[in-house]
Amino acid sequence: MLNYSPNCERNQQPIFEQLQGLLTDSRHVLEVGSGSGQHALFFARRFPWLSWQPTELMMNHEALKLNLMEEAVENILPPQILDVCQAGWGVDYADAVFTANTLHIMGWPQVECFFAGAGAALEPGGQLIVYGPFRYEGDYTSASNAEFDQWLKQRDPVSGIRDFEAVNALAEAVGLQLSADVTMPANNQLLVWRKSEV
Numbered sequence: 001m002l003n004y005s006p007n008c009e010r011n012q013q014p015i016f017e018q019l020q021g022l023l024t025d026s027r028h029v030l031e032v033g034s035g036s037g038q039h040a041l042f043f044a045r046r047f048p049w050l051s052w053q054p055t056e057l058m059m060n061h062e063a064l065k066l067n068l069m070e071e072a073v074e075n076i077l078p079p080q081i082l083d084v085c086q087a088g089w090g091v092d093y094a095d096a097v098f099t100a101n102t103l104h105i106m107g108w109p110q111v112e113c114f115f116a117g118a119g120a121a122l123e124p125g126g127q128l129i130v131y132g133p134f135r136y137e138g139d140y141t142s143a144s145n146a147e148f149d150q151w152l153k154q155r156d157p158v159s160g161i162r163d164f165e166a167v168n169a170l171a172e173a174v175g176l177q178l179s180a181d182v183t184m185p186a187n188n189q190l191l192v193w194r195k196s197e198v
Ligand SMILES: C[S@@+](CC[C@H](N)C(=O)[O-])C[C@H]1O[C@@H](n2cnc3c(N)ncnc32)[C@H](O)[C@@H]1O
Pocket: 005, 008, 032, 033, 034, 035, 036, 039, 056, 057, 060, 082, 083, 084, 085, 099, 100, 101, 102, 105, 106, 110
């Protein structure tokens, strides 16, 4: 598998256990920043009633496509190229948007694009589900997350662990209300917002 992620391997079961309670009534999930496609493969197999749309930046799209072609899971759609800041996400219907470990990798302008794009792509009543590390009231949830943030910033100064309050403000600005904030293993969170019905 190209771009294989050991982290993905570790977090997929705990994320799956949360998604079980969230995606029972969903039909179509748009995944942003699918990486290797490991999450798409793991979740799509376990939620056969869903269609799962993986996406990636142009530079990572080919690897994702090759990984998914090897497995041929029926309810995974052909991966699309998606940069969160592109004009229009080209989505016809999405009642859930999922992303894992992307908001601390992209720069803040891209995080703003992400919430604007997800808010526009989601159907009324749809859910935005975000997995990753966050800070609360300026505090890290662990010493290891503080170290991870330093490491991220040394590698790329625009990246870094995001403040929950700041991302929640972006979500609210596009009509998304927080419906769950679940503490996950390894100092991560699963944040869920729901788009209002009207
Ligand atoms: C740490 S990887 C996470 C991959 C996968 N979701 C996982 O959990 O293993 C971060 C991903 O964010 C994607 N990404 C970064 N900037 C992006 C952007 N502007 N639009 C869409 N995806 C982006 C990268 O291409 C990369 O695959």
